[in-house]
């Protein structure tokens with residue numbers, strides 16, 4: 294009994310230590326260089342514990358320490374100006390690859406611990422069905438280019454990938470991505486095989502809200518929805534401070550809420566889905582422009598409307614109205630504090646925010662509607678890419694030393 298009790302205490306203290314290492318590393322990853330004295334206050338641990346944890350993460354190559362400004366207490370230098378060490382992420386030594394697969398674009402970036410995008414490649418495509426093998430090959434080729442920029446001392450902790458579709462999280466299988474024409478594509482496994490890295494794949498809207506919650510508009514907001522409008526339309530949801538995925542992670546397919554049963558056919562096989570009324574393609578159709586213009590095409594419509602093109606202006610007005618009314622439906626279901634409009638929707642909001650808001654107000658029930666902030670993402674069109682990086686860093690942040698030992702062993 295005594296031995297067991299001692300063993301369980303030992304196991305508990307080891308769990309506490311791992312938890313503290315994770316909390317400290319995650320804090321510095323999110324907040325950047327931080328004085329040790331600040332970590333002591335924020336994490337509620339004493340100076341010597343913070344010193345031990347920091348030393349361990351420095352020895353592992355994840356953090357570095359440098360003398361900071363003298364410690365100040367009440368504006369006065371304490372102890373004759375003793376320096377408080379500043380703890381910073383080793384952004385150049387510990388990195389991930391972040392990928393954003395769009396219908397009309399592909400972005401791949403090398404991102405350092407701490408969240409800095411160190412290097413990136415962006416490709417544009419015309420809209421159309423794209424073979425997953427072609428996309429996998431393109432990601433692999435660009436990743437090799439990005440990895441050739443760094444020396445062998447750099448630890449690449451993994452890859453995160455955003456796709457506009459429904460993803461089975463545990464193995465990165467893309468179950469359905471209607472706008473890419475994909476069904477049951479083993480994207481995660483194919484990339485892991487090709488690159489020899491741990492690969493995590495997520496839905497683009499889910500990763501958009503993740504990024505905005507960690508580093509953007511939704512910092513400190515516990516109930517928020519990120520709507521991404523990039524060809525299709527999807528929602529990433531934070532409810533009560535936690536991601537809301539549903540039973541199998543496929544929640545948030547709000548683009549396929551049917552708003553007009555007699556409406557336009559949708560890629561999903563249904564008719565009159567919300568995204569057929571306010572997605573990019575509807576805007577191009579109404580503005581009499583070629584399909585598949587992507588974000589650049591949306592910006593052209595906005596610029597044309599501003600320059601007096603009546604057809605473009607009417608198209609934007611129509612889409613903005615559907616955006617506001619549909620957003621009210623989302624708010625009725627989820628009662629969020631904030632709705633972030635990403636991708637093409639951000640362009641519509643910036644151009645016609647008044648129309649979006651008045652259509653929203655005329656549709657939404659007063660109680661959940663009146664307090665909702667409808668805002669642009671702070672990370673702009675990079676929300677999903679930044680979210681992919683966060684997804685890739687998560688195992689390392691959750692258990693730094695274990696993940697690092699696995700990477701070194703592989």
Ligand SMILES: [Zn+2]
Pocket residue numbers: 548549559560561562563564566
């Ligand atoms: Zn649909």
